[in-house]
Amino acid sequence: MSGPLAIQVRRLKTAYGDHVVHEDLDLDVREGEILGVIGASGTGKSVLLRAIVGLKEPSAGSVNVFGKDVLRLDEEARDALERRWGVMFQDGALFSNLTVRENVMIPMAEHTDMPRDLMKELADMKIRMAGLGPDAGNKYPSDLSGGMRKRAALARALALDPDLLFLDEPTAGLDPITAANFDALIVELQRALGLTVFLVTHDVDTLHAVCDRIAVLSDRKVIAVGTIPELRQQDHPWIQDYFGGPRGRAATAA
Numbered sequence: 001m002s003g004p005l006a007i008q009v010r011r012l013k014t015a016y017g018d019h020v021v022h023e024d025l026d027l028d029v030r031e032g033e034i035l036g037v038i039g040a041s042g043t044g045k046s047v048l049l050r051a052i053v054g055l056k057e058p059s060a061g062s063v064n065v066f067g068k069d070v071l072r073l074d075e076e077a078r079d080a081l082e083r084r085w086g087v088m089f090q091d092g093a094l095f096s097n098l099t100v101r102e103n104v105m106i107p108m109a110e111h112t113d114m115p116r117d118l119m120k121e122l123a124d125m126k127i128r129m130a131g132l133g134p135d136a137g138n139k140y141p142s143d144l145s146g147g148m149r150k151r152a153a154l155a156r157a158l159a160l161d162p163d164l165l166f167l168d169e170p171t172a173g174l175d176p177i178t179a180a181n182f183d184a185l186i187v188e189l190q191r192a193l194g195l196t197v198f199l200v201t202h203d204v205d206t207l208h209a210v211c212d213r214i215a216v217l218s219d220r221k222v223i224a225v226g227t228i229p230e231l232r233q234q235d236h237p238w239i240q241d242y243f244g245g246p247r248g249r250a251a252t253a254a
Helices: 043-050 077-080 101-112 118-127 146-157 178-192 204-210 237-245 246-252
Strands: 004-017 019-030 033-041 062-063 083-089 164-168 196-200 212-220 221-226
Touching: 004 043, 004 178, 004 196, 019 043, 019 196, 033 178, 033 204, 043 062, 043 196, 062 077, 077 246, 101 118, 118 146, 118 196, 146 178, 164 178, 164 221, 178 196, 178 204, 178 212, 178 237, 178 246, 212 237
Parallel strands: 033 196, 033 212, 083 164, 164 196
Antiparallel strands: 004 019, 004 062, 212 221
């Protein structure tokens, strides 16, 4: 699979004070692919996502999304680019005092001037697309199960019909059946909408079910990118442990 790049990261450095998370990190994400991002705890998977969407300012390097330099855009150009992506954070990040419908309407209110009635109608459509029932829009996050909260967060990420979807540990904390259903939903939406997906995960089953390619973070950078069979040929100890351990072997066998 080859083609235009949705994301191009070059020589990225991120740090918190004296603690360097990434250094000289390069990564390409192709338009229309689902790229999984894996790595041991502390390798900065979520930090990388946040740097790409502009929530964490890098110390050095460049980030281009759809050919635009994220770090050097003026406010108007930045707003236009942000409309092309949606983000689902690890914990859902739903506002507890707002209904699901109101949560999904937030990006619409922030980036558009459409009438409120139209926003409600579109929000309900996104809620259905995320696999929630017609009554979910009136509920609050506290009324939902963990899997339903994930779907509500996904509906909000889809609010502006994005070209690019960022998912941070979308199946974390879900039981295996709910996680498998969520994986299937991601694939269905990606194919139906032509999305590019940047997916941070630790779930081996998700990698097998969803991802076209996988990027491995270690030693402050991306050490390998490829399909699962290609990565299994790598001799890096962590990659061998990850895919060759009991969970990795079980996912491969399945």
